[in-house]
Amino acid sequence: MASTDTSRAPCPCGRLDLKGRPLAHGQCCGRYLDHFDAVPAPDAESLMRSRYSAFVLENAAYLLATWHASQRPPQLEFEPGARWLGLDVRSHTRQDDTHAQVEFVARLRDAGGRASRLHEKSRFVREPNEGGVWRWYYVDAL
Known part of the structure; x- marks a missing residue:
């Protein structure tokens, strides 16, 4: 994860405020990444956005903690130079109190300069953790 203070910079997820201005990372995804134990993402879209920000910031601990245990990989490595x-975000569909889907397109450039797009419809589930706090978790892609 980057060691510089990103709390005032625009959030990597690109979320805008009501006036169409970029939200600061500290007011957007940063509150979930920096205060994981105390501040769970309120909905699947916010979790998906915060996971995108965690990829940008290479925060493997957050990504693994927000991955549903049934699908979580044992470790996560980032592509050097990506x-x-x-x-x-194309759509956010809450199916019921504990299931949701988010469709999104994320763009990236690899270390060699080749651009690509990740278009995914992700499934999320909301469950209580060991402490009884209800949280959304990424399950998988359809």
Whole structure:
């Protein structure tokens, strides 16, 4: 994870305020990444956005903690030199109190300069953790 203070910089997820201005990372995804134990993402879209920001910031601990235990890999490695370029949330569908889907397109450039897009419809589930706090978790992609 980057060691510089990113709390005032625009959030990597690209979320805008009501006036169309970029939200600061500390007011957006940063509150979930920096205060994981105390501040769970309130909905699947916010979790998905915060996971995108965690990829940008290479925060493997947050990504693993927000991955559903049934699908969580044992470890996570980042592609050296890869650069995330932007996120476009296409839809957020809450199916019931504990299930949701988020469709998004994330753009990135690899170390060799080749650009690509990740278009995914992700499934999320909301469950209580060991402490009884209800949290959204990324499950998988359809």
